[in-house]
Amino acid sequence: MNKTIKVFILGEERELPWNTMLGDLYGMLGFSRWSTLLLVNGEPRADDSYLDDGDMISWLRITYHESPVRENGKKMRYLSRE
Amino acid sequence: MERRCDICQENEAIYTDYSRGVSLCTNCLKSSIRRRAWAVLENELQEGDKIVVAHSGGKDSSLALYITKEFIDTHPDMKLNMVSLTIDEGTFYRKASIELAKKLAEKLGIRYIVFTMEDIHGISIEDIKVNIPKNWRRSVCTYCGVLRRQAINAVARELGASVVITGHNLDDIVQTSVMNIARGDVNALVKTLRHERRIGEGLIPRIRPLKYVYEREVAALVIALGIPAHLGKCPFTQGMRIGIRRVIDELEDEASGSKIRALRSFYLITRSIRPRVEIKRCKVCGEPTTADLCKACQFKLELSDFFGKDLLKPPSFEKASSEKEWIWSNR
Numbered sequence: 001m002n003k004t005i006k007v008f009i010l011g012e013e014r015e016l017p018w019n020t021m022l023g024d025l026y027g028m029l030g031f032s033r034w035s036t037l038l039l040v041n042g043e044p045r046a047d048d049s050y051l052d053d054g055d056m057i058s059w060l061r062i063t064y065h066e067s068p069v070r071e072n073g074k075k076m077r078y079l080s081r082e
Numbered sequence: 083m084e085r086r087c088d089i090c091q092e093n094e095a096i097y098t099d100y101s102r103g104v105s106l107c108t109n110c111l112k113s114s115i116r117r118r119a120w121a122v123l124e125n126e127l128q129e130g131d132k133i134v135v136a137h138s139g140g141k142d143s144s145l146a147l148y149i150t151k152e153f154i155d156t157h158p159d160m161k162l163n164m165v166s167l168t169i170d171e172g173t174f175y176r177k178a179s180i181e182l183a184k185k186l187a188e189k190l191g192i193r194y195i196v197f198t199m200e201d202i203h204g205i206s207i208e209d210i211k212v213n214i215p216k217n218w219r220r221s222v223c224t225y226c227g228v229l230r231r232q233a234i235n236a237v238a239r240e241l242g243a244s245v246v247i248t249g250h251n252l253d254d255i256v257q258t259s260v261m262n263i264a265r266g267d268v269n270a271l272v273k274t275l276r277h278e279r280r281i282g283e284g285l286i287p288r289i290r291p292l293k294y295v296y297e298r299e300v301a302a303l304v305i306a307l308g309i310p311a312h313l314g315k316c317p318f319t320q321g322m323r324i325g326i327r328r329v330i331d332e333l334e335d336e337a338s339g340s341k342i343r344a345l346r347s348f349y350l351i352t353r354s355i356r357p358r359v360e361i362k363r364c365k366v367c368g369e370p371t372t373a374d375l376c377k378a379c380q381f382k383l384e385l386s387d388f389f390g391k392d393l394l395k396p397p398s399f400e401k402a403s404s405e406k407e408w409i410w411s412n413r
Contacts, residue, residue: 043305044096046096046098047105060313062141062301063253063327
């Protein structure tokens with residue numbers, strides 16, 4: 001079994017442990033799950049589902065009232081994708 | 083790797099419900115949301131109601147429309163009738179959502195009607211944004227909220243509706259309740275939560291079928307079902323709600339189900355409080371208000387200085403009067 005998988009997060013290839021769940025990405029990306037919904041290949045997926053090799057991850061802002069990124073300067077680059 | 087639904091064990095799970103500790107497929111998520119929304123509708127709708135759905139074209143009001151339509155179709159004995167209404171505030175952002183609102187209404191076979199803020203109040207939100215000074219103590223959202231709310235109520239009344247359905251979800255209502263508490267405005271808190279049928283002359287009762295549904299659930303279901311809805315963000319958003327939202331979301335992260343428990347607690351706490359509300363008529367426009375001058379007129383008076391002209395005039399409903407017959411007639 002592969003020890004890692006390769007997924008695409010906002011078009012950027014990332015290597016992740018093989019047992020990464022979608023819900024783990026919220027913490028990794030600094031996103032709040034209450035203002036963002038992460039999509040796998042354009043579709044919603046349960047947070048406790050495992051990611052597969054080649055999955056394309058995108059995000060959707062679900063609230064009008066807040067940036068999807070917590071106050072974390074390192075991740076602010078994602079805002080430029082809007 | 084496919085994660086099966088915890089309820090039906092058949093389909094792929096698309097949403098994790100942290101408050102119940104289960105992951106659900108599209109069908110089971112829809113059933114769960116519909117159960118909560120229909121319980122509200124069954125409790126608050128009355129036979130023969132003429133319903134106006136305040137439909138901005140965003141995800142929340144689109145799902146409220148979709149679920150209410152299903153309710154009406156499965157309860158023919160209640161003889162309910164509904165129309166979809168959009169108030170166009172005049173922002174470039176609204177144009178895309180109007181197209182989607184129209185598309186959904188057509189798909190569901192519901193009459194759809196658009197009124198512009200300019201038609202009703204003589205000003206658009208874009209105009210307000212341009213004319214108010216930078217660092218002004220009020221945000222554009224404050225003006226937009228008040229003018230839009232009054233427009234929805236007034237248009238619904240002029241159309242002869244008996245209830246207005248809005249897309250407010252659990253997150254919205256808990257945030258508003260906490261904002262009212264933070265401001266020390268218990269009266270506003272009671273008004274946020276209580277929706278008696280007879281609130282006062284000229285005020286159309288509002289029903290919020292998604293009040294026990296998380297905003298995140300709404301987004302997941304709207305995408306999964308492919309309901310036409312605008313998922314963008316309002317370009318003018320600002321205000322106190324942002325900070326309150328963050329605090330409540332962190333609480334929900336710490337203790338799943340906090341939002342729903344908070345809302346239930348607010349209902350219990352306010353149950354014994356009688357709101358000090360005396361509905362009068364605004365001296366300028368005649369719309370229902372608790373003060374001599376309604377909030378919309380107070381704001382128009384305030385904005386007149388910035389616009390350099392008198393904005394204080396009663397709202398216009400010519401279009402509503404002319405569309406009244408057509409909108410409720412059978413197809």
